[in-house]
Amino acid sequence: MSIAAAQVQNTSVITVPVPLGDRAYDILVGRGLIEVAGPRIAALGARAAAIVTDEHVGPLYAQALSQSLQANGLRSSVITLPPGEATKSYTSLERVCDAVLEAKIERGDLVVALGGGVIGDLAGFVAAIVRRGVRFVQVPTTLLSQVDSSVGGKTGINSRHGKNLVGAFHQPSLVLADTALLDTLPVREMRAGYAEVVKYGLIDDARFFAWCEANWHGIFNGDLERDEAVAQSCRSKAAVVVRDEHETGDRALLNLGHTFGHALERITRYDSARLVHGEGVAIGLNLAFRFSAALGLCAISDAERIEAHLAVVGLPTRLSHVPGGCGTVDELLDAMAQDKKVKGGSLTFILAKGIGQSFIAPGIEAEKVRAFLTGEINASRS
């Protein structure tokens, strides 16, 4: 038996079901899952698979995955794209759609997304529209994509009018979250993904947040706690998605920390050297709770506890932590006003009555946001 096969045998796999009726699927979480991807994917019954990946991830895993699929009877090909957000473009969409058609992928066949959120979003969208929909499998290779973008079926590309403005809801047939792939993830990316893990506790699961406080070392080290954190995050997101697949209501809870976070990403012009998505979310989570406290909704001690935990893992938590500055109050408000969640002179926020007690709060007056942000900016100067 090879070492890889022995490791596989020792792997304990956690299965997270996503019960979406005739679009139901499983998320499998565990170390070394990519080693058994061939038989797992072949069990879906397709005859062919087109693997979509990027120039960072492809050289590490694409060939092995392709061979594993072929060994299990699937015709397989690899499409490799440049890494980075710019790949979520119309140009890539055409290129990948044509490559998938060139690979003779039929209705019953598969597109396999091997990469982070960019690859998952693009490949999922391609799968949604080639031949009006083929099946797809996600093999997310970052913590962020394992706990966030691989759950829920949102796919898409960016337009010059904004991010993710063109896309489809298309559920995967299977998600393989191999937590061993995170061993080589840069720590900054690991932290950024961790902000989304913490978010699930803050939304509606105070016990999970406390568990994160106690176990974050194990998550970062790649111990069994990492698998459990990924699985629990997927369970949390799946529960919300099942209640509201197409985001007409409850699914907005997943935007906790994101109204502030998206504004900061806009202000830093999506320059990942300054701020990545998860860092914006970390600051946003802290601000959402501080804003809730300022509105008298929640205890300031809850916000302080959250800030302390985000800080201990090395995440930014304050407007003053944004490299190059967060802009003026007016710039921040403008950036928020471009968000989908704005109606008239008021904004929709996700606020909280405490850790694990978040709720959708429509109709928050822009003036209250202004007063809060002014205080935050002044405090950072003093």
Add this chain to the structure above:
Amino acid sequence: MSIAAAQVQNTSVITVPVPLGDRAYDILVGRGLIEVAGPRIAALGARAAAIVTDEHVGPLYAQALSQSLQANGLRSSVITLPPGEATKSYTSLERVCDAVLEAKIERGDLVVALGGGVIGDLAGFVAAIVRRGVRFVQVPTTLLSQVDSSVGGKTGINSRHGKNLVGAFHQPSLVLADTALLDTLPVREMRAGYAEVVKYGLIDDARFFAWCEANWHGIFNGDLERDEAVAQSCRSKAAVVVRDEHETGDRALLNLGHTFGHALERITRYDSARLVHGEGVAIGLNLAFRFSAALGLCAISDAERIEAHLAVVGLPTRLSHVPGGCGTVDELLDAMAQDKKVKGGSLTFILAKGIGQSFIAPGIEAEKVRAFLTGEINASRS
């Protein structure tokens, strides 16, 4: 009261419901419907509409439609594209998606397709993917699009690998089939659309075929029979689509005449000067019944009756009617083998036991098709 308003009041509107659960919608059929499009569309409750049209149809109706929408409280804009199949491209897709976003169309708002099948397919696809899906309304302006492409939710663009290979299933919220718009349709386009009308009778409604034989003059003349023919065609297609929305079974019946027809379109290189889709379908319908007769499935007299009717309205019915020739047997078989309906050495045909008794016939050996086509070509030479 204006003349237009008086005409509207005298219009009898036929409502064809398409009962697709939470995607249910109505097809309205009648003369002068475009005059009351504003209130009908406004009743859907949107705040804005982006009208997508082409350079032929737009100058005739787009401004009036836009004003009618605005008079009923909808912000409205017009996007005009070149006419013709080449508009179903990635380039147009990007252009229209960006124009719709520029027009600030939100989730609850509308894309309105004003044109024939090309505009309907493209605009419907844009509606399916902008913001992961906005609503859309079809105002089909050709007989073909009124009875075929505006029913059933198939949307899409062409790829260099083939027609309609990239797209989505996206049901409209409303279809307004104004039969008066067909008064100015070139007779060749009218005939081509009529081939699809006849098809519905041939699939499973012998009475409707007999009714067409008796009433085709009224349909072409714009009498009340035209409204009834459009409505009955929509009812027929809707019944099939409701049974099989995503084409996994019964919906293939709608391909009656299309395996031969698509092959002829390919051989004539989609050159509409030589052959338009409906002409290919007319020849294909006759061949499907002649092939069924050759296989001993149906009486040759049924095929002869169909051919006589198609000929009387001025449609081509034989391979020898293709301007510039239909190619050799091998070329025809090759063109059929490129069709989605081919598996291994056998083809899936829609065959018939008689008029109104069509069925899906998988596993028809290529050799039987070859023998039949050889006979057809030899007969045309003698």
